[in-house]
Amino acid sequence: MKHKLYYQDAYCQKGKSIVVCQMKDESDRWYLTLEETLFYPTGGGQPHDTGTINEVEVLDVEEVDGEIRHYISEPTFEVGEKVDFQIDWTRRFDFMQQHTGQHILTAAFVELFGIQTTSFHLGKELVTIDLDVKNVTDEQLLEVEKRANQIILDNRPIETKWVTKDELSNYPLRKQVTVEEDIRLVIIEDFDYNGCGGTHPSSTGQIGSLKILDTELQKGKVRIHFVCGSRVLSQLHRKQTTLQEVTHLLSASEEGLSKAVKVLLENAKKLEKQLDESREQLLHYEAKDLLGNKVNSDSVECLFKQRPIQELQKLARILVADAPTIRVIFIAENEGLLQVVLARGVENYTNMKQLSAQILPIINGKGGGSESFAQGGGATELTGQEYLSQIHQYLI
Template sequence: MTEKLFYEDQYLTSFPAQVVKQTTDKADRLYVVLNQTAFYPTGGGQPFDKGMLNEVAVTDVEEVNAELRHFVEREVEEEVQGEINWMRRFDHMQQHAGQHILSAAFEDRFGYKTVSFHLGQEVCTIDLDISSLDEAEVRNVEAFANSIVQNNHPIETKWVTNEEVTQYNLRKEVSVTDHIRLVLIPDIDTSGCGGTHPSSTAEVGAISILKWEKQKKQLRVHFVCGNRVLDQLHQKQKVVQGLTNGLNVPQGDLVDAANRLVMQTKEHEKMIDELNDRLLTFEAKELLQSAGTIHEQRVVQMISYDYGMKEIQKLGKTILNEDPSVVVFLISEVENKLQIVCGRGADLHLDMNLALKEVLPLINGKGGGKKEFAQGGGDAIRSSEEILIELVKVSLQ
């Protein structure tokens, strides 16, 4: 069994080790097992450590059947010097300890229990066993959590037996019955946890709650700790500065300026839609004037290289509203795709859905509709002209 140095000293970043096993797993991934290691494996919501074994990168660390596997890019020598990526390790320590503090704060202030934790690459989350949360509660908890950080409480660890664990007031029941590891912040929190943490709450730096949202029957809280708080601040400041420059307003007026811009955009979009409708109405009248007669039936035909499905649907319906005695065949060819609309007026008895389904296989297409009006599309593996001729043929025979 590998000696887990990360439990003896979570600040250890360099260590010597001997390779006791080097092989591949079922997925043909190369891994090594060492006699001792400071690499933390994925577990308890905390991701694995990265680093090097001599000059070989460690890309993943997992504990499988009590075997601590270091996945590597290539074979390593029998004796190695392990080097931990300290920035990644310390970030995980800050986030994990911050989660303990935040969960304890939610429970202390409002009795809200944490049911799960995820340490993400940029943001962490906890799921609370509640259905709603308001701004005042969040800021109350955030302030309390940061006061714990600032008061520099010690963070201790202790191994206990299944009998001994009953002596502690745990925030959550432990899931193991042997080799139980407790993480204690005296008078604040006691939890069963196998992760790495700093030795004091001050090293967490700061805790910031970013947002919260419903997640099924629970509520998910997104947060960051330590250096990630600065990262979030820098990202948001960059965005705010860009918006203040782009909108030419001071930071305090950004929300109002953005809302005005959204309203203006909606008004412009509405105006564009109205103008498009007028244009389609005008074009519908022009197409009706140029309608031809096929087998004693007036037919409107058009191939467009500009309109999409939405436009030719509107155009088809506008034409039929203007004149219920015609048949309409409209095809759009855009980006190697064909879109088809075919319809007939209420005075006629043709089955346009049946006609469309006769033609769609020619373009590997899908679609459907009703006898009066149908639409579909596929790949432009046949020309628009060929498809139009086929549509007319199967509809008006």
């Protein structure tokens, strides 16, 4: 009987009971067990209830070896003490709406397209089901959503019934139950018959509405993101607020918002392309300047601070293309790292791969490349100038 107490009435928000035990679990968390309880423990895809026992906060509820553990914020109780408990009804009713909405959505996929659900997750903001298919169309989603909301609008009774294993054959179950005893069915007549231990409202109308928000492919299955009840209004409010902000920023109507965003993205791509071209041009100017100030006839050596190595690689390639007889040594001090870029022109015979293998251990660095182009970096206390001085020892 204790196993069924928290199903006794999904609409009970408060009650009285007697403390059976107060102790710590294996993780040193304090919990109570009660003679009777209406707190729902985590299970079947539905999160646990929260609330209070004698004004002490209930943080978690779990079923362990047949007992319902109420994890509490502080151990202030005594065995045999009479207590009052209060369930967080806003949380409980939200979970009832989402959980029952999942029943209806899953049954609609089965009824309309024969698509089975393999898993269900009830999160703080969104609910998901994973479908046993690799693809669903927008038309299928629209039809399923419409069917689910029609069932909700019908305000059909939701019946819970305890049955034996032998009685299961009397019902057209959506899927086979996984327990042998204490079997509880949740029934929406002429639509869905399902074994379930969660909490549900007494009629589909109390779900309010259901909205599919998004889909994604997860491990070869289609994941559906949706919300029910008050969460639909929360999502609508959030999206409407964002929509209004964007329409004001773009000085566009809701109907013209899509076009305005496309224009904005196209302009951004054009600007990005122009910026890339300008950067490339500046690198060519910088290369000419470096060639005019090189240390000797066959070497360009420079120290940089906070300069991206990708940019230095581009600059080095421009230099060796413009001056095939030179070699390039760039060192950058970037947030505690020394990074080096080595390059040579086609008429220079310094082996950059060999040089990098000789100089990177000096800075505990790693890198790689070819005989004509190499790069790497490492953490060191050396300055860029000190590092360059040590590199000179390996140059012929």
